[in-house]
Amino acid sequence: MKRFAPLIVLAAMAVLPLLGLSSYVMHLLILVIMWSVSGMAWNLLGGYTGQVSFGHAAFFGLGAYCAGLASFHLNLSSWYGFPLSIPFVAATALVMGLIVLRLRGPYFVLATLALGEIMRITAENLTDLTQGNLGIMIQRTWVEKTGYYYVILGVAALTFWVVKLLAESRWGYYFVAIREDQDAAESLGINTTLYKTIALTVSAVITGFSGAFYMNYMGYIDPQVVFSLGDISILTIMVVMVGGVATYWGPVVGAVIMVLLAEVIRSLPYVGTAYQTLFGVLLIVIIIYLPNGLVGDRQTLARLFKKKGAAV
């Protein structure tokens, strides 16, 4: 049963649009799936390999700009952003990995944080290429949301499969070994820098897909949005932290919760402007009480509820 769970979920998701859901619900579903993709990508690097990145907006934005610029400068369909983003994103990730992943300690955290900011400032200043803060507007392919839904669902299914395949392969064990004890991994003959770089590159390319999809779906991007530290990089981390680090379903659960929460909070009067405070408090609470996320700590959660039930 457990083996088929992903297929069952996929099948259920595939028939969902046939129910004739409203455009708003479809929008939310698309956002949920998009954030699941980003979360799963981040999880591969952050969860399994233990390298926390604060700069996935760099790859997200790069993917988005590849799609946007393909349409804007080259007159290609913006869907070419998917294949086009691969070399750019992979090259960025490789260069960065080879520089930073040699080093231990907090360097990676800081370097990723810096990378996101470098990308944003560069995109703002290279006005000839990116139009700077004006942003890029493209013609969307479909008016209806169903097409986008199936595209992102396909990307998500592919991502899920890739992450599962990697995590259960020899490489996946290398990743976890690096996370648990880098010295031990190194002494067992694992080339830690190489495998960390692999995890980073795969994670970055998938995040780039997520960004390319965002461009296609939204039709408009600017540097402040796609390279945003708070709204992309941190939100990606939150999706994984809330859902569950190093679990297959964690990012999906996290994406559902975060997207719905964001929608609910923003629609409330007065509280709407405080959504970052609530997100921050949620993050703090999760880290203190459920450090492995809802999925990762589900035993703790179950015990908590049982205790409560017994007391009543």
Next chain:
Amino acid sequence: MWVQLEVFLQTLISGVLLGGLYALIGLGMTLILGVMKIINLTHGQLMMVAMYVAYWLFTLFHIDPYVSLLIAPPLLFLLGMFLQKTLINPVLRVESILPHNQVILTVGIGMVLQNLATIFFTSDYKSTPVDYATDAWYLSDYWKDAPFELSLSYPWTVSFLLAVGITTALWFFLAKTDTGKSIRATAQDRDAAALMGVNVGLMRVITFGLGSALVAAAGCLFIPIYYLFPSLGSQFTLIAFVITILGGLGSTMGAILGGLILGVFESMTATYVGMGWAPVGRFAIFVAALVFLPGGVASLLKRKAVTK
């Protein structure tokens, strides 16, 4: 030729003045990093809070920002101790898969602080219009036939001198007092320090408070010469960690030198490349430090000490 020299010297002066303040920001970060081994990604936001304290003291009670140097840092010291005791300490004990949970936690704290500041104080730019803001010393006042003109702004110079004073006081505290020695011992080897009877938990709390107080002092020194807005914090967090990397993780001397280098480098980029690129210059030097000198300036200092 004199003009070029003038521009260069003026840029150098403003770079050094800026660097002195940067050093103060970097010092707090590096202390926390050294003792607790975590990156405090809410450092700039704490500075933002301190600047708002100074701003409101000025607007409501007409207290000079330099006088609030006696008020804001102690307040932030308490806030820092509170954050460390109630939020960060519990997380240090929690078993989790990710080793970087505390870092993510500081990001969460930063988000809350910044968002609360936006809600309560709006995202408008604010400043403290002190009446000496534009006063300056001019070289020609002292040297009549000077071939070029240099100016030294009052508030910048006062801020710089105060920063130097605070840094000296901090050095004295760390080098000569028992608490300071305990903090340094904890930074060097937590277990050994604990075995020697140092209250490691208390030292952590004090260090976080001290780091917050230092960055609060930097905030008070910055506000007469800078604008204030809620998202200013993240910018200074970035500056703080660039300084920390540049100087060498956990090294106080490195942080001072790193701050000065960054200040001068930023001034130079702003003058010779363009204002908009100054942040890029900041990151260029950061990447260069990562590639060529991952140990920071501190590793150079250490190397010299060893060969001697």
